[in-house]
Amino acid sequence: MMARGLDANGAARVYILGRREKTLQSAASKAINGTIIPIVADVTSKDSLAAAAARISAESGHVDVVIANAGATSPGTYPPGSSPSNPPTIEALAEYMWSADISAFTNVAHVAVTGTYYTAAAFLPLLIKANSKANRSNPPIHPQIIATSSVASFNRTPAATLAYAAAKAGLNHLMKSLSTLLAPYGIRANVIAPGFYLSELATGAFKKIGIQGDGTQEGDFPYALVPAKRAGSEEDMVGVTLFLCGRSGAYVNGTIILSDGGRLGIQQGTY
Template identity: 40%
Template sequence: MSASIQSGELFDVKGLIAFVTGGATGIGLLIAQALEANGAIVYIFGRRQQSLDQAVKTAKNGNIHAIQGDVTNKADLERAAKQIQSAHGYINIVFANAGIGGPSLAGLKPEASIEELQKHLWNWGADDFTHTFAVNATGAFNTVAAFLQLLDLGNKQGNVSQKSQVVVTSSIGAFNRRPGLGYSYSASKAAVTHIFKQLATTLVPYDIRANIIAPGFYPSELTVKTLEEREKTGWSKSEVPAQRAGDAQDIAGSVLYLASRAGSYVNGNVLVTDGGRLGVFPATY
């Protein structure tokens, strides 16, 4: 009998056990909702209990579960892994989604003098850079490290046909030569993109895959101001060819593809979902 090419089977995530850092808000919540609405059991991880509680209430099937913690705290990640192991014994997919911004050029006039530019850049502290990397790069790396044995057990469980996987939410900022949300933000996203490409190679002997999602403008705490402005002015083709921000369906399509049988042949891939923005800006992608 030939293999099924019905979309309902190709993109099926029923019974998948998933973990999403930064899963209470923004893209992380959209990831969690997309998986849970289609039959997965999802654990979301974040610092703010109130946001976690609100996110849990959005579950369609009662299968979004909250774990409070911080990705910069290895003990918190280890505790989360142990909680999921106790409940299920394994995991199938981990989304390292938690991220923050950093110091940016916001507030600097386009016509700023060289003196004003120097002052703006010089006023940034070293901690402004290192904390962004601690969350966006080191935090994502440690998230993977905390769950490796559970991901291996997911392969051995065999509850789904696709191999276990780790996915990081990077950003088109990793490739865009305009600093956007800031140099440390963009650099941290470039770093974590490369880390996950390396993980895709490192984890080959263990049948654990690693992939990257690189979003453009999506609703999140980092894009609130821009999205509010564009609600009034609209989007130009020169800014985003699709002339809109990404929405829940856009991120769900990417997530369901990677998490299901449909994306099971994908490893070390960068999935850009930006409405064409990288095509109209100087970029290295």
């Protein structure tokens, strides 16, 4: 959604990184202006990130925005057959928690937090070059790193998995720290925290609550899950992205923008 939105609204080049070439090519093929360029890369590999940054440096010389968007999910919170309204026994909960591999748990933070940290490190030299672009506007729109966190990072109701919520909360703080660390260099750091948006990663969650299609029509979701009674749409996500990347958001630094249709407002949260 973000890449298509940037392509449709004037970006010169939109590089998308991921491990699966076919998925990247499929996303690139939907760009109406043809500016989306796939690069096969793994954000948990320094070699892979360095190779991607070297290629982009050779082709573009700088980057205005880096979006650290990779995400992974984790072992579920509730054993099969149980839920917040039908809680498991403490023994069943302990057995279920113990059964997951440690690597499955840590991979979630590995992608969200470690991956974002090294993505930032790999692209800082290209971000700083955006500040010296000859045609920069006045006042300038400083380059930035945007990370995709989640409403789950604030949600104390364990609707998402515990590993996911903890990883995204860690990501929020990493980004706030980066905002402070990088401010003297004229590089910003901001966060988008989405609620329900249909995607490959979210398909399971949509199915579990019985949502057909992309859920973006008012009434598709019950108020008890999302006060807006629908999932986020492509326009919703592109709007937030363009705000942060463009003139309107140029004064925004160190912020977390929730785009959740009001979901957090009706859940126990720590926002």
